[in-house]
Amino acid sequence: MARPDPLEMTLLTGARELLAVHARELPQRDDLCGAFCGALALNAAGLIGEDGAPIDQDAVALAAGSIVSGVRDAGTLPHGETGRRDYRLRIPTIEDPDVSGTTAAGLGEAITTLSAGTLAAIPLAGPWNAATLAGVFELAAALEHPVTLVANFATHHLWGGRPSVNQLLSYLLDGELEGPPPDWHVGHFACVFGCIRGPGGSLYGVADTYPALGDGGVHLQPQERLAAALERREEPAGGLFVVVFASDAAAVRTGAAALGLAERVWDNGTLTSETLR
Secondary structure, X not given: OOOOOOOEXXXXXXXXXXXXHHHHHOOOOOOOHHHHHHHHHHHHOOOOOHHHOOOOHHHHHHHHOOEEEOOOOHHHOOOOOOOOOOOOOOOOEEOOHHHOEOOHHHHHHHHHHHOOOOEEEEEEOOOOOHHHHHHHHHHHHXXXXXXXXXXXXXXXXXXXXXXXXXXXXXXXXXXXXOOOOOOOOOEEEEEEEEEEEEOOEEXXXXXXXXXXXXXXXXXXXXXXXXXXXXXXXXXXXXXXXXXXXXXXXXXXXXXXXXXXXXEOOOOOOOOOHHHHX
């Protein structure tokens, strides 16, 4: 019997720091998935706030103009999660949960502001497919400084977070895409921190915002499923931020343009606190 081809794993620079913060901060507070991911990116880069204040999801939410819903919509939570509303700071509220959360534009601005320009959040709106996703990951993986990929996607395109070992190996070795049904159906932010490659395809490591998703909020997604979730052909739109040190931004922008990706902010269907004034 022929030996299977070896598997290859790549972690982005700063991934271990990101995962340490991720484990400590779980779960996200209600409506703050984007702010949660922004805080992970800032902390993975080793940044701290003024006078040593924490750069947590609340701090990012205020800087991003996030809005939280006045009443929790239980249908938007993954199975097994009850939600979290112990906000450290006063976040503006709105009654309609369909437009609460964090805009893509607001998240990018918050990362730039809270890092005092040390970091750049490069918004890539697509088109997304297995090749462009792989290309962006390779651009990020080539960087020596910490880098975080913050994905804004539709969760119903993904595998559920608990595939069997046989399903994972069948995909990696044979390209078999059959996997567990999705855990939920919302627009969402999560971080991509690594990749496992095999002859059949690539699985991306996702640091999610709820411990019920995968193993402690970490799960693996086939490249085809993650690309479809980012492409999000139904409305509203999705995309991916490449959060890098400013000195690395030019190389990422050049590489993304060569892949045919559009650098622009997408409308993910949420509002900002500015609209409440």
